[in-house]
Amino acid sequence: MSRPVIDPARLDLAREFRARPFGRHSPELQALLDIMRRAENCQNLILVAVEPGRWMLGERLADHRPPRLFTEEIFDSLEAGEWAAFRRRWRALAGTELDLP
Amino acid sequence: MPGVVGYVDALYARPGDLVTLRASVLDGSPRYRAELVRLICGETGPKGPGLKEEVVATSITGEHAGQRQPTPVGSYAIVENLPPLRSVTLSLLAWPTLPGRGVATLVSLGPLRLILDATGAAALEVNGEIVGTGRPLRPRAWTRIEARYDPATGEAEIGSMPVPGWHADHAATARGRIGNGARATGPLVFAATPAAEGCTADHFDGKLEAPRLLSDELAAEWDFSRRIGSADIEDRSPHGLHGRTVNAPKRAVTGARWDGSVHDWRQDPSHYGAIHFHGDDLYDAKWKPSLEFRLPDDLRSGIYAVKLSASGPAFHVGLVVTPAPGKATAKLAVLASTATYLAYSNYRRRMSPGAFELSMGALPTVDMTDVLLAHHPEFASSTYDVHRDGFGVAHVSARRPLFNMRPTGRFWNFSMDLCLIDWLEAQGIAYDVISDHELHERGPALLAPYRLVMSGSHPEYHSLEMLQAIESFLGAGGRFMYMGGNGFYWRVSFPEAHPGLMEMRRAEDGTRAWAESPGQYYHATGEYGGLWRRIGRPPNALVGIGFIAQGFDASTHYRRTAASRDPRAAFLFQGIEEEILGDFGAWGDGAAGLEIDCYDTAVGSPPHGLVVASSEDHTNAFLLVNEEIASNSRGVDGTLNSRIKADIVFFETPGGGAVLSTGSIAFVASLAHDNYRNNISRLIRNAVDRFLDPRPFAVPE
Numbered sequence: 001m002s003r004p005v006i007d008p009a010r011l012d013l014a015r016e017f018r019a020r021p022f023g024r025h026s027p028e029l030q031a032l033l034d035i036m037r038r039a040e041n042c043q044n045l046i047l048v049a050v051e052p053g054r055w056m057l058g059e060r061l062a063d064h065r066p067p068r069l070f071t072e073e074i075f076d077s078l079e080a081g082e083w084a085a086f087r088r089r090w091r092a093l094a095g096t097e098l099d100l101p
Numbered sequence: 102m103p104g105v106v107g108y109v110d111a112l113y114a115r116p117g118d119l120v121t122l123r124a125s126v127l128d129g130s131p132r133y134r135a136e137l138v139r140l141i142c143g144e145t146g147p148k149g150p151g152l153k154e155e156v157v158a159t160s161i162t163g164e165h166a167g168q169r170q171p172t173p174v175g176s177y178a179i180v181e182n183l184p185p186l187r188s189v190t191l192s193l194l195a196w197p198t199l200p201g202r203g204v205a206t207l208v209s210l211g212p213l214r215l216i217l218d219a220t221g222a223a224a225l226e227v228n229g230e231i232v233g234t235g236r237p238l239r240p241r242a243w244t245r246i247e248a249r250y251d252p253a254t255g256e257a258e259i260g261s262m263p264v265p266g267w268h269a270d271h272a273a274t275a276r277g278r279i280g281n282g283a284r285a286t287g288p289l290v291f292a293a294t295p296a297a298e299g300c301t302a303d304h305f306d307g308k309l310e311a312p313r314l315l316s317d318e319l320a321a322e323w324d325f326s327r328r329i330g331s332a333d334i335e336d337r338s339p340h341g342l343h344g345r346t347v348n349a350p351k352r353a354v355t356g357a358r359w360d361g362s363v364h365d366w367r368q369d370p371s372h373y374g375a376i377h378f379h380g381d382d383l384y385d386a387k388w389k390p391s392l393e394f395r396l397p398d399d400l401r402s403g404i405y406a407v408k409l410s411a412s413g414p415a416f417h418v419g420l421v422v423t424p425a426p427g428k429a430t431a432k433l434a435v436l437a438s439t440a441t442y443l444a445y446s447n448y449r450r451r452m453s454p455g456a457f458e459l460s461m462g463a464l465p466t467v468d469m470t471d472v473l474l475a476h477h478p479e480f481a482s483s484t485y486d487v488h489r490d491g492f493g494v495a496h497v498s499a500r501r502p503l504f505n506m507r508p509t510g511r512f513w514n515f516s517m518d519l520c521l522i523d524w525l526e527a528q529g530i531a532y533d534v535i536s537d538h539e540l541h542e543r544g545p546a547l548l549a550p551y552r553l554v555m556s557g558s559h560p561e562y563h564s565l566e567m568l569q570a571i572e573s574f575l576g577a578g579g580r581f582m583y584m585g586g587n588g589f590y591w592r593v594s595f596p597e598a599h600p601g602l603m604e605m606r607r608a609e610d611g612t613r614a615w616a617e618s619p620g621q622y623y624h625a626t627g628e629y630g631g632l633w634r635r636i637g638r639p640p641n642a643l644v645g646i647g648f649i650a651q652g653f654d655a656s657t658h659y660r661r662t663a664a665s666r667d668p669r670a671a672f673l674f675q676g677i678e679e680e681i682l683g684d685f686g687a688w689g690d691g692a693a694g695l696e697i698d699c700y701d702t703a704v705g706s707p708p709h710g711l712v713v714a715s716s717e718d719h720t721n722a723f724l725l726v727n728e729e730i731a732s733n734s735r736g737v738d739g740t741l742n743s744r745i746k747a748d749i750v751f752f753e754t755p756g757g758g759a760v761l762s763t764g765s766i767a768f769v770a771s772l773a774h775d776n777y778r779n780n781i782s783r784l785i786r787n788a789v790d791r792f793l794d795p796r797p798f799a800v801p802e
Binding site: 062082 | 144146147152414449451452453454455456457458459462463464465466467468469471472475476478489509510654655689718720721740
């Protein structure tokens with residue numbers, strides 16, 4: 001399968017996800033999320049609670065190894081963690097940074 | 102990460118019982134702290150009441166000297182007390198699953214070992230000197246291996262001969278002179294090599310069958326098709342060199358003779374002459390007792406934990422305290438889903454790579470206690486995981502640290518069920534807590550003192566004995582409230598030879614983390630495994646609803662139906678004016694979410710059941726369960742499929758009892774909303790009050 005790519009011009013979809021990371025999404029956003037979540041180069045993210053209510057991203061690794069933890073950034077909600085994962089995936093699949101005002 | 106972990110000898114205890122705690126300090130601390138806590142509510146996130154626990158005074162409160170304890174992981178079989186042997190001939194059938202992943206022991210006899218070397222080729226090793234065929238075995242194929250060794254001459258011979266078949270590999274042999282006169286001696290160990298501190302090393306992953314040993318002193322021929330279901334292996338020879346298995350390797354697995362003509366091992370055990378060993382099997386961690394304490398005689402029944410602390414967050418060792426027989430303290434019992442807790446214990450799958458998120462609709466979440474688990478493969482896995490050779494984990498044991506029987510971490514199962522405890526406390530309703538394990542052991546007698554039994558949020562795993570006990574309770578006029586989703590789904594068994602162990606086989610169908618191998622759908626107990634729906638006891642027939650979909654991104658609300666105006670259901674809705682129920686909650690902002698069930702007479706729901714409310718507006722992360730789909734198609738998600746809904750169902754039983762089922766795992770996480778003043782709380786309070794009322798219910802004409 002060829003590497004899935006996303007359209008860097010679709011900032012409207014990024015805004016939609018940022019506004020509501022959980023729940024029903026538009027069909028186009030859902031299609032984008034499906035691409036992101038099955039892309040082999042960025043699908044293995046995980047949210048790790050450092051303590052209750054404080055999260056960091058990590059990467060799931062093969063062969064039953066512990067996840068690699070991205071300790072440099074801590075989020076105070078699941079929503080913020082989901083948004084950070086979305087931005088990482090955007091960078092990996094669209095090839096550009098996602099910086100929304 | 103927690104610096105100390107531990108376990109207790111049983112998942113439930115009674116007031117006055119002696120409890121033995123086994124702890125291991127992992128962070129090097131010389132001391133750790135312990136205390137008994139009563140658990141009221143778990144970590145619910147910001148939209149719930151949050152963690153509530155109360156310290157109970159016992160003799161263990163305080164600091165204690167700690168040590169790290171070894172965990173003897175890996176299954177094998179052992180025959181003790183062999184004399185030193187002169188010439189030795191060994192043969193067996195091997196079906197390796199990880200050949201070439203390091204040295205793997207087939208048979209260990211003191212200084213002599215029959216092994217697969219680091220390349221996966223059969224080899225004979227004596228005192229560290231090796232003669233090997235140099236030809237790696239093919240994975241997942243049967244190969245006969247034979248070896249001879251004479252310590253008088255040092256002559257050694259090894260051969261591997263693929264079992265005939267269209268895919269068979271080539272045979273290989275090798276000879277040499279090794280060993281310096283060393284003589285093979287006991288104990289004889291299959292699939293591992295003894296190591297220090299009671300542990301073993303160089304484990305073999307895969308199946309072994311029909312090992313034979315011939316020497317000047319004795320001859321033995323082990324038949325693994327005998328005594329399936331036990332921890333014994335039997336020698337067919339007159340020497341009676343019987344042995345035992347350690348760490349519960351999988352029995353009732355297909356052997357070299359299996360040809361698909363037999364599926365129930367009891368019909369022809371000769372097709373099931375193999376044992377499947379895994380280097381990551383663990384039945385009993387065998388830690389030394391660390392603390393012993395007696396539960397107070399007047400301790401309230403409830404959900405407790407031994408809370409252990411060193412560095413990092415505390416580690417909770419969950420424990421259900423249940424009344425002694427004949428000493429029920431209330432007419433209401435909460436049935437703690439200890440079988441399901443055990444099935445999920447040490448769940449690692451969320452930390453494995455893959456497109457897991459596609460089925461969840463959100464990122465998987467863990468905490469640092471889960472990360473600690475990932476650092477310790479020796480604590481073994483859950484029934485949702487696979488062994489390191491890719492085969493599903495069919496055995497889970499309580500005799501090891503259990504990382505999920507705690508009020509912290511993922512809001513699921515044990516911690517989710519505490520929402521019900523919290524609500525009962527807030528309502529001032531008297532209750533006992535009983536457990537699945539007791540239900541299996543004591544049957545209907547456990548439930549007989551109670552008028553109402555309430556399940557937890559996700560009572561997924563049941564033995565036949567457990568289902569029969571609930572059926573008997575309902576038949577005698579008992580009232581049951583199924584407070585969750587995806588309940589009464591999988592069959593489990595509790596083998597008598599391994600107290601504390603639970604077996605399950607993900608056979609045939611269902612939402613499966615892995616699929617059982619062909620020919621292995623029958624448990625070692627002889628019971629047919631898989632979904633109760635496929636076995637002929639659908640959850641719909643027991644509680645009116647059955648599993649229909651799951652999604653882990655967001656929850657939603659219920660909407661009342663016209664049937665909720667039926668006079669039979671009037672008691673449920675006293676004081677409830679709203680059409681929409683549960684549009685709030687600590688999990689996903691709604692009472693209907695995670696795993697949901699619906700009413701369906703075609704699957705066995707009673708025709709007189711009243712669907713009083715149904716959820717709506719689920720997301721497309723919610724997909725129809727496999728057992729509802731004969732062939733795949735579009736239109737199976739929550740945005741398109743009208744069958745994807747959680748139904749709240751009420752029905753009366755002929756014995757004067759009744760059932761109320763809520764159909765959603767997330768349901769109990771809505772009970773505390775707005776300081777327990779909400780329509781979900783009111784609905785359940787109405788049901789509890791009526792169900793505790795002895796006036797019989799009547800099945801409508």
